[in-house]
Amino acid sequence: MPYKGFGNENEVFLVGRVLRDRGIGFSTIEDSRFRNFRKMYKRFMTWEIPNVTIKATLDGQEWLATTDDEGYFEFEIKNHSFPKTDNSWQKVKLELLDKIIPNQGIVQSTALVFIPTKLVEYGVISDIDDTIVPTGATRIWEMLKTTFFGNAHSRIPFEGVSAFYQALEKGTDGKENNPMFYVSSSPWNLYDFLLELMDIHQIPKGPLMLRDLGLSREQFISGSHFDHKLTQVEKIFRLMPDIPFILIGDSGQHDAEIYLQVIKDFPGRVKMIYIRDVAENTQDKIKQITSEIRALGVELLLVSDTIVAAKDALSRGWIRQEDVLEIIKEKRKSEDS
Structure with missing residues (x-):
């Protein structure tokens, strides 16, 4: 579960978490109070994956981070060379390098990182x-x-x-x-x-x-x-x-x-x-x-x-x-x- 990151042309901060997927999915306007409670219960009763390695990749550059006891990982990427574009949002590919379960396959996600352009007013x-x-x-x-x-x-x-x-x-x-x-x-x-x-x-x-x-x-x-x-x-x-x-x-x-x-x-x-x-x-x-x-x-x-x-x-x-x-x-x- 990557969280949206941000930074500048010299340093980027990106965090996320590795958890077992509880299958929460999206809500609907028709969901009952019981269904809402069950989904919220799952959000708090998490199964964290500690001590595993995450690889972040962007434009051929790679960085590694390890999850803590609660499954959190953190990247403080310094002296990077993110591509210069007119789009404020850059995409960083994240991949879990460790095998947690048999026949796991590839586990990956995409994190969005905000890098301001020259068009920012405030x-x-x-x-x-x-x-x-x-x-x-x-x-x-x-x-x-x-x-x-x-x-x-x-x-x-x-x-x-x-x-x-x-x-x-x-x-x-x-x-x-x-x-x-x-x-x-x-x-x-x-x-x-x-x-x-x-x-x-x-x-x-x-x-x-x-x-x-x-x-x-x-x-x-x-x-x-x-x-x-x-x-x-x-x-x-x-x-x-x-x-x-x-x-x-x-x-x-x-x-x-x-x-x-x-x-x-x-x-x-x-x-x-x-x-x-x-x-x-x-x-x-x-x-x-x-x-x-x-x-x-x-x-x-x-x-x-x-x-x-x-x-x-x-x-x-x-x-x-x-x-x-x-x-x-x-x-x-x-x-x-």
Whole structure:
């Protein structure tokens, strides 16, 4: 199971996992709550394949990595010579070199790696839970019910999110070159589920930065929500050194505080912060953080819905008027359905 990678012309970061195939497949809108639960159960009850070798191949170049105790493998490819193209997405062939079962045959897959072209205007880093799709992340039982009994069809993003993210990906030239990154505290077990959700609801593809469950490579449950997200966001900034970023999150957890730290660590790299207002009694805290961020030369806008963020982005010359009209159209369609 390769996860989408990313990097620059000098270094690429690519991770994935070797697991027994549980035959989960795609969901349908007709799937029952029991069927959804059974598929989600399989996602968490994984059979990992440790201590096996993976070969990555691109344009005649080869690299090797070994899976850890939980089946994860990681490539940090440096001084590569990826072919220069106008396409941001490069394909890396992955192959399992070890024999796990008798008569195994060839086990291989293809990983997508984002390498920015010169047409990039800016990048976008977004949270997922309660930023793109309602999950009740601050209410544990509601979140568990939503996670285990829904599927990619029944989980509906906030109105206008799909069109807004498409507008950001296209920027002002109308070409889909701006990189989109999604950083979440959701576990890697939900990777295929989140990819399916984004595909069904037409949210632009991009690398997902999730975290491990249990005794991970880093520490128990990959550390705190704050530490995990800060580490992943700053990894993106490091591997995309020449690109400014728009950061999007919500008020339910610690996104504003995390983004404040990013601004301190990478001055001059953040264009704007949009925070979706989803939690009660957080306005005073957000107001204080907004003042700290403004003092560092960046604006934070607390928004009630996607249209507010889209109109602000339009006023700053980051997206096109016609795309804002599509966002309004999508939001009205969602409200009428």
